[in-house]
Amino acid sequence: MPKRPQPRFPEPNTEPYWNGVKERELRYPVCTVCDQVVFTPRMHCPACGARDLEWRTSSGEGTVYTFSVVRQNRMPGFIDLGAYSVAYIDLDEGFRLLSSVVGVDDPTRDIHIGQRVRVEFEEQEEGEYPIPVFRPV
Numbered sequence: 709m710p711k712r713p714q715p716r717f718p719e720p721n722t723e724p725y726w727n728g729v730k731e732r733e734l735r736y737p738v739c740t741v742c743d744q745v746v747f748t749p750r751m752h753c754p755a756c757g758a759r760d761l762e763w764r765t766s767s768g769e770g771t772v773y774t775f776s777v778v779r780q781n782r783m784p785g786f787i788d789l790g791a792y793s794v795a796y797i798d799l800d801e802g803f804r805l806l807s808s809v810v811g812v813d814d815p816t817r818d819i820h821i822g823q824r825v826r827v828e829f830e831e832q833e834e835g836e837y838p839i840p841v842f843r844p845v
């Protein structure tokens with residue numbers, strides 16, 4: 709089971725996001741004034757300045773915007789992974805998330821830009837927050 713770093717609180721911008729992750733939901737804030745998706749999460753809308761945001765739940769489906777493959781990482785929590793992807797995922801609701809594409813035999817060959825993916829929540833050896841990752845559909 710992976711041992712990825714866990715979020716630390718208090719962190720008012722992202723705490724609702726992590727509370728969603730704990731319930732296996734991908735949540736994102738939207739401005740109630742101009743309907744702008746605000747991601748990465750913050751306390752105000754960067755488009756109109758309003759502080760009135762509401763949290764919605766994503767379908768968890770999207771496409772690979774771009775990616776890279778890390779062939780070796782000696783950091784604790786990553787050392788046992790072998791080659792793994794780091795990928796930007798464009799969610800269908802209009803926000804981009806930095807994550808990883810998992811469940812492929814060879815990340816150097818089996819991931820491509822525009823690939824459809826769906827979120828899943830990777831349980832961690834320590835800590836109560838799973839990590840959102842994406843699997844090709």
Ligand SMILES: [Zn+2]
Pocket residue numbers: 739740741742743744753754755756757758
């Ligand atoms: Zn706004």
